[in-house]
Amino acid sequence: MPARDAVVLTNGPTWDVKSGRKDGRVSLATNVDLRSQATSIISLPNFFAAHGFNTEDFVALLGGHTIGTAACKFIIERIFSINGSVIDLTIDPLFLAQLQSSCPINGDGSSRVALDTGSELVFDTSIFKNILNGHAVLKTDQSLFSISDDIVKTLINLTQKQRFRKAFATVMPRMSEIRVKTGVNGEIRKNCSKVN
Ligand code: HEM
Numbered sequence: 001m002p003a004r005d006a007v008v009l010t011n012g013p014t015w016d017v018k019s020g021r022k023d024g025r026v027s028l029a030t031n032v033d034l035r036s037q038a039t040s041i042i043s044l045p046n047f048f049a050a051h052g053f054n055t056e057d058f059v060a061l062l063g064g065h066t067i068g069t070a071a072c073k074f075i076i077e078r079i080f081s082i083n084g085s086v087i088d089l090t091i092d093p094l095f096l097a098q099l100q101s102s103c104p105i106n107g108d109g110s111s112r113v114a115l116d117t118g119s120e121l122v123f124d125t126s127i128f129k130n131i132l133n134g135h136a137v138l139k140t141d142q143s144l145f146s147i148s149d150d151i152v153k154t155l156i157n158l159t160q161k162q163r164f165r166k167a168f169a170t171v172m173p174r175m176s177e178i179r180v181k182t183g184v185n186g187e188i189r190k191n192c193s194k195v196n
Pocket of ligand 1: 063067140
């Protein structure tokens with residue numbers, strides 16, 4: 001519900017959120033199947049496909065980065081050659097300079113930069129235009145451009161406002177139905193971030 005409300009408050013589409021989902025009785029970080037920045041982007045479409053999502057679902061979901069910010073620590077190794085990293089040459093050079101100035105090499109890793117430069121407070125399609133122009137902030141977002149022609153075509157399709165809104169509002173409720181617990185294996189949490 002907070003995710004849906006954040007989208008609505010930033011001019012995005014709305015969808016029904018079913019309440020009463022049963023979650024696990026144990027909550028351990030080691031049990032969570034989340035993708036990190038270290039995840040190979042190539043594996044992501046398969047990861048989503050395994051949960052029944054097609055290319056448009058997958059790309060629309062990552063379009064969630066049309067709002068919000070990321071901590072500099074998540075991009076520092078992408079924009080400087082440090083700790084054995086090499087600068088990511090898929091970044092547009094002018095945008096690279098902009099990111100380097102927002103997240104300086106010895107700066108505060110917890111400073112934040114917009115995920116969708118120029119439009120982080122509005123749910124719109126500029127995240128896809130930014131990816132197509134080499135202006136994505138996260139490596140995973142920029143890498144979408146290099147996975148396949150099918151994904152590039154989808155990025156272009158989703159620059160159509162109505163198409164993105166519809167795809168996003170359709171896929172988000174499906175996300176919340178992944179791996180719902182049943183019977184005694186789960187409980188309806190009083191506070192969604194911790195077990196009862
Ligand atoms: C492969 C999948 C994904 C990866 C690797 C990823 C990665 C990240 C990272 C590194 C951040 C910055 C976190 C921070 O600085 O604290 C972030 C923020 C965010 N992500 Fe994702 N993300 C993914 C999928 C999604 C999806 C599916 C959505 C929504 C449908 C989403 C919505 C957001 C939002 C709204 C923020 C901003 C949070 C804020 O402003 O505090 N992400 N993501």
